[in-house]
Structure formats: structure tokens, C-alpha cells
Amino acid sequence: MYDFEKCPDRRHTDSIKWEDAPEGVIPMWVADMDIPVAEPVQEALRERAAHPLYGYPDFQQKELKNLVVAHYRKLYDTEVDPQWIVWVPSVMPGVTLSVKIRQGSFAYFVPMYNHIREVTLEAKQPVTEVSMKKAGTQFFMDFAAMEAAMTPKIKTFILCNPHNPVGRCYTKEEILEAAEFCEKHDLLLVSDEIHCELVLEGQHVPAFTVSEWAKMHSVTMGSQGKIGNIPGLPLGFAIIPNPELRAVFEKELLGTMSSYNVMTLAAYEKLYDGSCDTWKEELRDHLRKNRDIVEDWVSRMEGITMPHNQATYLAFLDCSGLGLENPAEFFLKEAKVMVSPGEIFADPQSVRLNYGCPESQLKEALSRMEEALKKYKSGC
Ligand SMILES: Cc1ncc(COP(=O)(O)O)c(C=O)c1O
Numbered sequence: 522m523y524d525f526e527k528c529p530d531r532r533h534t535d536s537i538k539w540e541d542a543p544e545g546v547i548p549m550w551v552a553d554m555d556i557p558v559a560e561p562v563q564e565a566l567r568e569r570a571a572h573p574l575y576g577y578p579d580f581q582q583k584e585l586k587n588l589v590v591a592h593y594r595k596l597y598d599t600e601v602d603p604q605w606i607v608w609v610p611s612v613m614p615g616v617t618l619s620v621k622i623r624q625g626s627f628a629y630f631v632p633m634y635n636h637i638r639e640v641t642l643e644a645k646q647p648v649t650e651v652s653m654k655k656a657g658t659q660f661f662m663d664f665a666a667m668e669a670a671m672t673p674k675i676k677t678f679i680l681c682n683p684h685n686p687v688g689r690c691y692t693k694e695e696i697l698e699a700a701e702f703c704e705k706h707d708l709l710l711v712s713d714e715i716h717c718e719l720v721l722e723g724q725h726v727p728a729f730t731v732s733e734w735a736k737m738h739s740v741t742m743g744s745q746g747k748i749g750n751i752p753g754l755p756l757g758f759a760i761i762p763n764p765e766l767r768a769v770f771e772k773e774l775l776g777t778m779s780s781y782n783v784m785t786l787a788a789y790e791k792l793y794d795g796s797c798d799t800w801k802e803e804l805r806d807h808l809r810k811n812r813d814i815v816e817d818w819v820s821r822m823e824g825i826t827m828p829h830n831q832a833t834y835l836a837f838l839d840c841s842g843l844g845l846e847n848p849a850e851f852f853l854k855e856a857k858v859m860v861s862p863g864e865i866f867a868d869p870q871s872v873r874l875n876y877g878c879p880e881s882q883l884k885e886a887l888s889r890m891e892e893a894l895k896k897y898k899s900g901c
Pocket of ligand 1: 552611612613614634681685713715716744746752755756757
């Protein structure tokens with residue numbers, strides 16, 4: 522059994538998560554876990570660092586692509602042709618390039634991962650953000666609302682699956698519905714699947730597998746950044762079965778060759794060759810336990826609700842019942858816990874809490890938040 526309770530002090534390690542948090546504050550915000558990477562990855566990195574040359578890596582090498590192919594076969598029972606795989610500096614640049622393929626405007630559901638919102642809002646296109654529908658506390662894509670919002674200028678639909686920040690792992694039927702919607706309106710389907718190995722319940726279904734149409738009209742992106750907890754060793758890939766779309770995408774990629782590095786390559790080999798599989802399995806068990814702790818806590822907190830997380834380590838807490846002007850600011854000031862403010866995801870009355878950490882850290886953060894809420898509710 523791996524021990525996910527031990528995390529060395531991360532201050533002064535150039536961690537944005539910890540450096541941005543004032544002294545004494547527990548950072549529970551950016552999607553980066555307070556969990557050391559798997560031992561085989563650590564070992565591979567030490568070994569590679571010991572060699573004193575760090576030249577351009579050979580990222581086109583077939584071996585790594587073949588590992589990705591084998592991984593998709595094993596996890597998703599699907600055949601990926603190595604030619605379909607295009608390396609990208611990391612997933613976000615991949616999304617940025619994907620939305621340029623069809624030139625035009627984009628649509629997606631909100632709440633949505635903030636950097637997807639930033640990329641599309643900055644593309645100076647009239648972006649269409651449509652609210653998801655809620656059944657109880659759970660979020661669902663609402664294609665009736667999306668239909669009503671459609672304009673001929675929209676050329677790309679962005680899916681985030683598993684969905685950050687609402688923690689949904691979409692079913693094959695839901696993804697098929699998205700693909701059929703895209704087919705009807707002639708949209709490119711861009712699917713950000715960076716959290717696909719962080720499924721806690723259900724089965725991840727890659728977008729390009731749901732239909733023949735989806736295969737030929739989609740860009741599906743993945744990486745080991747989230748499951749391997751190596752976002753500081755950036756890399757990602759796009760799976761683009763359609764050769765014409767792939768050619769346009771590859772053109773957009775020109776000039777990014779020096780974004781890749783040898784350390785990332787060493788880590789990826791270990792994360793894909795099976796030597797971290799047990800670690801990943803136990804990590805998901807740990808995250809399920811932490812999710813249950815957060816859910817239990819929320820069930821006792823009047824004024825807060827959350828959707829049941831099927832995936833990710835991000836709890837999206839709806840604080841609208843608290844009557845606070847700015848819930849994230851409140852938790853930072855009054856509880857000394859830093860969470861992500863909901864407004865960046867287009868939901869100002871929510872906050873996103875990252876529970877990818879030792880249980881002790883999570884419990885300390887929740888207990889501080891509970892204390893702060895008690896004081897606030899009693900008017901002190
Ligand atoms: C949905 C989603 N896409 C992309 C990213 C960032 O990906 P990368 O660091 O590989 O650019 C994140 C990070 O939190 C994310 O949650």
C-alpha cells in the first residue's frame with residue numbers, strides 16, 4: 522500500500538500553489554496535488570538528471586507513441602493508429618490550437634475550466650457560454666439550451682470530459698449526444714480529456730470512439746499531467762484520426778519544438794509502461810476517500826451543496842445558501858484556506874476545493890472552514 526499521507530513541505534519549491542498562498546494559509550486551489558509522484562517516475566527523473574546533457578529530446582520517437590496506443594487499448598478498448606497522435610507542449614496549448622482549426626466562434630457549457638474560458642474569450646470571437654442544467658446537485662449538458670444559442674458563426678464545440686470543475690464523467694450516450702449535436706451543426710468537436718485517468722466512478726469514453734462521425738471530426742486531448750501529478754513537466758497529445766484536420770493542426774504547431782524536454786520524456790515512459798499502475802489505482806482509492814470526507818462535511822454544512830464527483834479531485838461547492846458576497850475571499854480571510862473562486866468558472870457563488878492532498882491536510886482545511894462558518898453564522 523502506498524502512503525499518500527506524507528507530503529514534504531512544498532514552500533520554496535517554485536510551486537505556484539504554495540508560493541501564491543500567504544504564510545499560514547492552506548492552498549486548496551490550483552489542480553496540482555500535494556502528493557509525491559510515483560517512485561518509478563522519481564527514479565527515472567533522478568537517473569536522467571544524473572546525465573549532464575539536456576539537449577532537444579526526440580519526441581517523435583515511435584516508442585512513446587506505441588505506449589500511448591497500448592494504453593488506449595488497455596483502458597478504453599480502442600485502437601489508436603500512432604499516426605493519429607500529435608504531441609503538444611501541454612493540453613492548454615493544444616486546446617488553443619484546436620479552436621483555430623475551423624476559424625470561427627466556439628461554444629461550451631459553463632461552469633467551465635477557467636483557462637478554456639480565457640483562451641476562447643481572448644480569441645476575440647463571440648464565445649457562446651451556455652449553462653449546464655442541474656438535476657438535484659448534479660450537472661448535465663443541456664443541448665436544448667445549446668440549440669437555442671446556436672449561430673452560424675459557431676464552428677467549434679468544446680467538451681471537457683471529465684468535466685472540470687463539476688466532476689462529471691460523461692456516459693457514452695451523453696458524448697454521443699454531443700457528437701450528434703456537432704454533426705447537425707457542422708462543428709468541430711474538441712474534447713479536453715486531461716482528467717481521464719482520474720475517474721472515481723464509471724468508465725471514461727474517449728470522444729473519438731463514440732461514432733464514425735466523431736472519429737473524423739474531433740480532436741481529443743490527453744496527458745499524464747493530472748494522474749501522474751506532473752503538471753510542472755508539461756506535455757500533452759492530441760488524437761486526430763482525420764488526416765486533413767491533423768495537417769491543419771500540425772501547421773499551427775510549427776515553432777513549438779523547443780517546448781519539449783528530456784525530463785518529461787523520462788517521466789512519461791514510466792507513467793505509460795505499466796510500472797505506475799498500482800500507484801494510480803491506490804491514488805484513486807485515496808481520492809475516493811477524500812471525496813467522501815468532503816461530501817460528508819458538505820452534508821453537515823447548511824448553505825453549501827456540491828455535485829457528487831464521478832471524477833477529478835476538485836469539489837465544486839455551491840455556497841449560494843450562505844449569503845456571502847465572495848465565498849472564496851471569505852474562506853481565505855476567515856479560514857485561511859485558499860480555494861478557487863467560482864467566478865473564473867462563470868459561477869460566482871461557488872468555490873472549487875482541491876482535495877488531492879493528504880487526508881490530514883484536507884481535514885484541517887475543512888475544520889478551519891467550518892469554524893469560520895460557525896462564527897459567521899453566529900454573527901461574531
Ligand atoms: C480541463 C483542463 N484542461 C487543461 C488543463 C491544463 O493542462 P496543461 O497543464 O497540460 O496545459 C487543466 C489543468 O487544470 C484542466 O483542468
